[in-house]
Amino acid sequence: MSRIIKFIFIDILKNRIVLLYTLLLAGFAWSAFSLEDNSTKGLLTLLNLILLTVPLVSILFSTIYIYNSAEFIELLLSQPIQRKAIWVSLFLGLSLSLVVGFVVGAGIPILVYAPSDVGLMMLAIGCIITVVFVAIAFLSAILSRDKAKGIGISIMLWLYFAILFDGLVLFLTFQFSDYPIEKAMIGISALSPIDISRILILLHLDVSAMMGYTGAVFKDFFGTSLGFALSFFILLLWIAIPFLVSLRRFKHKDL
Amino acid sequence: MTYIFTYRFIPFSSQGMGFGCEAKLLLLFLLLPYLGIGKTIRVGQGQQFVKIKPALAASHSGDTVVVEKGTYSEGNIVIDKAITFLGHNLPVLDGHRKFEVVSIKSDSVTIRGFRIQHSSYATLDDPGGVKVYESNHITIADNYLYDNFFGIYIQYGKHCLIQNNKIVAFGKEEQQIGNGIHCWKSDSLQIIGNNVSGHRDGIYFEFVTHSVIWRNVSYSNIRYGLHFMFSNDDAYFTNLFRNNGAGVAVMFTKNVVMMNNTFEQNWGDAAYGLLLKEISDAYIQGNRFSQNTSGIYMEGTNRILVEKNSFEANGWGMKIQASCMDNTIQNNNFTGNTFDISTNGTLVLNTFNNNYWDKYEGYDLNKDNLGDVPYHPLSLFSVIVEQNPPAMLLYRSIMVMLLDKSEKILPSLTPENFIDHQPLMHALKL
Numbered sequence: 303m304s305r306i307i308k309f310i311f312i313d314i315l316k317n318r319i320v321l322l323y324t325l326l327l328a329g330f331a332w333s334a335f336s337l338e339d340n341s342t343k344g345l346l347t348l349l350n351l352i353l354l355t356v357p358l359v360s361i362l363f364s365t366i367y368i369y370n371s372a373e374f375i376e377l378l379l380s381q382p383i384q385r386k387a388i389w390v391s392l393f394l395g396l397s398l399s400l401v402v403g404f405v406v407g408a409g410i411p412i413l414v415y416a417p418s419d420v421g422l423m424m425l426a427i428g429c430i431i432t433v434v435f436v437a438i439a440f441l442s443a444i445l446s447r448d449k450a451k452g453i454g455i456s457i458m459l460w461l462y463f464a465i466l467f468d469g470l471v472l473f474l475t476f477q478f479s480d481y482p483i484e485k486a487m488i489g490i491s492a493l494s495p496i497d498i499s500r501i502l503i504l505l506h507l508d509v510s511a512m513m514g515y516t517g518a519v520f521k522d523f524f525g526t527s528l529g530f531a532l533s534f535f536i537l538l539l540w541i542a543i544p545f546l547v548s549l550r551r552f553k554h555k556d557l
Numbered sequence: 558m559t560y561i562f563t564y565r566f567i568p569f570s571s572q573g574m575g576f577g578c579e580a581k582l583l584l585l586f587l588l589l590p591y592l593g594i595g596k597t598i599r600v601g602q603g604q605q606f607v608k609i610k611p612a613l614a615a616s617h618s619g620d621t622v623v624v625e626k627g628t629y630s631e632g633n634i635v636i637d638k639a640i641t642f643l644g645h646n647l648p649v650l651d652g653h654r655k656f657e658v659v660s661i662k663s664d665s666v667t668i669r670g671f672r673i674q675h676s677s678y679a680t681l682d683d684p685g686g687v688k689v690y691e692s693n694h695i696t697i698a699d700n701y702l703y704d705n706f707f708g709i710y711i712q713y714g715k716h717c718l719i720q721n722n723k724i725v726a727f728g729k730e731e732q733q734i735g736n737g738i739h740c741w742k743s744d745s746l747q748i749i750g751n752n753v754s755g756h757r758d759g760i761y762f763e764f765v766t767h768s769v770i771w772r773n774v775s776y777s778n779i780r781y782g783l784h785f786m787f788s789n790d791d792a793y794f795t796n797l798f799r800n801n802g803a804g805v806a807v808m809f810t811k812n813v814v815m816m817n818n819t820f821e822q823n824w825g826d827a828a829y830g831l832l833l834k835e836i837s838d839a840y841i842q843g844n845r846f847s848q849n850t851s852g853i854y855m856e857g858t859n860r861i862l863v864e865k866n867s868f869e870a871n872g873w874g875m876k877i878q879a880s881c882m883d884n885t886i887q888n889n890n891f892t893g894n895t896f897d898i899s900t901n902g903t904l905v906l907n908t909f910n911n912n913y914w915d916k917y918e919g920y921d922l923n924k925d926n927l928g929d930v931p932y933h934p935l936s937l938f939s940v941i942v943e944q945n946p947p948a949m950l951l952y953r954s955i956m957v958m959l960l961d962k963s964e965k966i967l968p969s970l971t972p973e974n975f976i977d978h979q980p981l982m983h984a985l986k987l
Contacts, residue, residue, distance in 0.1 A: 353954070471950075475945055487947050491950060504952060508953075510824065511896065513872065
């Protein structure tokens with residue numbers, strides 16, 4: 303299995319797109335930190351990168367890569383290797399290379415300019431978000447044999463999680479503004495990995511505003527070690543569930 | 558005797574009397590020991606008096622009573638003569654939670670250098686560590702007030718000086734603890750360099766006029782660090798208010814000057830760096846508001862000038878309710894706040910001039926350090942959150958960013974005249 307991972311990892315590095323992605327992230331991150339006079343504004347720029355660009359690149363690149371590796375997968379299947387091992391190594395290889403890309407591109411400037419708890423949090427969340435969207439890409443790639451359709455599903459899912467979901471939540475808060483919906487909002491936020499990540503960072507970045515009454519409800523949940531652990535657990539579920547579903551389908555798929 | 562003594566407290570009044578008068582006064586002071594007034598009485602183990610009360614009974618106005626190191630549990634100590642009451646090596650006056658510790662019922666008393674602790678607790682007569690009853694020219698300085706119901710309590714006092722006291726209590730609930738320095742119906746007080754923590758309000762003013770509060774530190778009090786009610790013509794400078802339950806409140810007051818103070822880490826839904834309610838003609842300058850849920854909250858506030866203040870990393874820099882009018886906010890720095898300004902209505906009767914907003918994205922073609930594009934400090938999302946607080950959870954999402962950007966370009970929901978026409982391009986050095 304480790305040989306397959308190594309093979310995929312090297313293949314992706316040769317591909318140069320991940321290299322470009324790393325350079326792009328590095329360019330954004332270094333300029334964000336050096337142009338702004340305080341590191342908080344640099345972190346905000348990075349937050350937008352993490353919430354928008356990182357999921358997009360992760361999901362699109364992974365989906366396309368899986369479709370393009372169809373022949374490679376078929377070749378591996380002809381060997382005496384378990385289907386599970388192939389799929390897992392593909393996942394690990396992709397995740398690893400994208401996470402390395404993120405850490406090298408955005409992680410180093412974060413550690414240089416903002417080695418605070420917010421910075422470390424962002425680094426951790428950027429890595430997790432990358433893996434989450436790789437997992438979602440595996441799901442959307444396995445759902446359809448048609449490449450265009452698979453990529454379409456990926457883009458739709460990204461659009462949904464990155465933008466539409468928040469619009470929906472905003473709409474709901476206005477519809478139910480007469481009710482005490484603070485606690486329900488916490489539950490709803492678990493339905494989008496981008497939302498949970500954003501809130502976890504928000505609690506560190508805007509701590510003063512989050513100490514207001516409503517914010518305090520969120521702070522009481524996400525700010526405690528239990529809530530913190532729970533939200534990370536939910537993020538891990540966001541990795542595990544899409545990937546395990548895709549793995550199940552891959553095992554039984556007629557290729 | 559009293560006549561001579563008062564001159565010690567108003568040294569400047571002798572200036573206008575000419576040389577002859579001064580010389581006579583000096584002569585009088587030199588002769589004091591021989592006249593048999595102003596003698597020094599010592600209290601302590603092996604001294605003339607072992608207990609304080611007999612010493613006080615034996616003293617006359619103008620005397621100095623010096624108390625040596627030790628613990629004195631003598632119930633309520635009443636000072637009803639114009640004496641100087643000095644502690645040597647911080648003697649302890651203990652009320653054992655049964656008595657008000659020191660009661661001052663005479664003019665021109667000085668109390669200095671004591672550790673005053675464990676006053677009684679009673680909501681009807683508000684006992685304090687030191688309580689001044691209708692007396693003038695009192696000095697309370699360099700004392701350590703520990704675990705009292707009220708720390709220092711001035712009632713109908715004039716020309717009193719409260720200086721360099723350390724006041725510590727351990728209140729858990731608002732109802733069960735009094736204020737650190739409580740002043741009621743007083744005039745011309747000076748509250749200087751005190752350090753107050755753990756009380757209900759650190760410093761409390763009600764019907765106090767022409768007074769100054771300078772260089773105090775008030776922190777971790779249950780309610781307000783400083784609480785003003787109906788107290789006109791006062792000023793407070795260079796104080797530090799940190800981590801109080803609800804920050805600082807100035808209410809129902811005219812002509813207050815607030816300068817060079819620091820308000821920080823007042824966190825909570827009802828916590829404000831500075832709460833202004835029904836205030837007119839105040840001047841707020843050179844203060845620093847840092848990491849508060851709301852830097853300044855204004856309600857029913859008129860004709861206030863807010864200038865050269867720095868608002869850093871607050872949840873809301875300023876919350877200006879629609880009931881405020883004719884206020885001017887100019888030359889302030891707004892940096893790193895979640896929301897710079899918020900309001901609850903569409904009516905805007907206040908003026909914003911030449912402030913620095915770190916969220917400003919305009920340009921300055923003629924390089925006069927003034928932005929060429931007006932700045933709308935009120936973001937759409939702050940209006941949304943004002944109406945619908947749980948929406949706060951969506952802050953910094955892409956959706957909200959898009960909404961805010963489109964509102965900045967085409968204001969539709971935010972009041973159009975909520976505007977800084979000439980924002981500064983660079984932060985002021987404050």
